Amino acid sequence: MSAREIADVFTPSAGEIEWAQGKTVTAPNMLTLLAWLKSFQYLGYFPGLHEVPEPVLAHIRSTLGLAEGVRAEVDADRTGKRYRENVRLRLGVKSDKAASRDVAEAAVRTAAQSKDNPADLINVAIEHLVRRRLELPGYSTLDRMVARVRAEVNEGVFRTVSSRIPADGRARLARLLVADPATRRSPFDRLKDPARAATISKLKARLRHLADLDAIGPTEAWLAGVPMAKVGHFAGEARLTDAADMKKPGEAGEAKRLTLLAAMVHTLRVSARDEVTDMFCKRMAIIHRKGRERLEELREAHRAESERLLEVFGDVLAAAREAKAIGEDSAGGDDAGAVSDVDGGQAAALAGVLVFKAIESGGGLEQLSAAHEAVAAYHGNN
DSSP: OOHHHHHHHHOOOHHHHHHHHHHOSSHHHHHHHHHHHHHHHHHSSOOOGGGSOHHHHHHHHHHHTOOTTOOOOOSSHHHHHHHHHHHHHHHTOBOOHHHHHHHHHHHHHHHTTTOOOHHHHHHHHHHHHHHTTBOOOOHHHHHHHHHHHHHHHHHHHHHHHHHHSOHHHHHHHHHTTOOOTTTOOOHHHHTTOOOOOOOHHHHHHHHHHHHHHHHHOOHHHHTTTSOHHHHHHHHHHHHTSOTTGGGOOSHHHHHHHHHHHHHHHHHHHHHHHHHHHHHHHHHHHHHHHHHHHHHHHHHHHTHHHHHHHHHHHHHHHHHHHHHHHHHHHHTTSOOGGGOOHHHHHHHHHHHHHHHHHHHHHTTOHHHHHHHHHHHHTTSSOO
């Protein structure tokens, strides 16, 4: 710890110093009592005096204004017990080994239903002990307890899962561990291969991989009720185990092997669906990008044709305006609504003649229609 951290954690308050002075007679005993008080506040248990780092003792000694030669020590075991009990009374903590074991084991057993990491389970035990104001047992005690309870809970899960797997499912899982004599690789090893680049061939290969996984069996039914955190931990254990180690004999080993294989296959099915979806999205993105590029190329290629069609359309509009103007003149200058049926018919006939003339000048009806269809196909953004 840095000097600043030591000062933040291990500096005794004025009230604590006054309390220690009332409980001790000599300077070494006062240093001992405050070292245990501050250590317990930080650790939740009493370390041996030889385990308290010298920088911590030096800081407390300096805070008390004691000479450098003053050491933390007790003159008798009875004195040490009394000092530890004084600390417990001040902090409102009980020293009850049986109660601590019961509280810790109950908390770990409950947490082990959804957690599997030993460090997480130890933290759960510590949290419950601190909340109940109980002195923490030794770390080795918690470590052994967590290992035992975790094994018991997991064995129950293994038995439950293996009992759900029918004979044909067991056979398919067992075949995963059989190595190919030529390649010396088992399907179990090949299942761990990661997805490759999002090419069409790799996408098809991943789809076959997903189909093979689905054919092994309904792993979601086999693992029903098992929290995903534990399933993930079992799958991780299977990934780190080779096929040879997975073939250990014994009924308990068989149940565990089936559960680990089922968990790994299940997580691989989930990840394979994610991978196929990602690869499909990447392929579609590539298709869309190439489509946009091709669309721009086609638009550029048809730009001249589009401009020519616009010119022809302009000629058609000019012909229509010319026919309309002639019709209005023949109607005595009235607007288009006043044109008689005869004059209107003449204007329409003239407009038809002029429009057909413009179309023929533009290349003819068939050619213009074909050009229009070709250009119109790329006017949208599809």
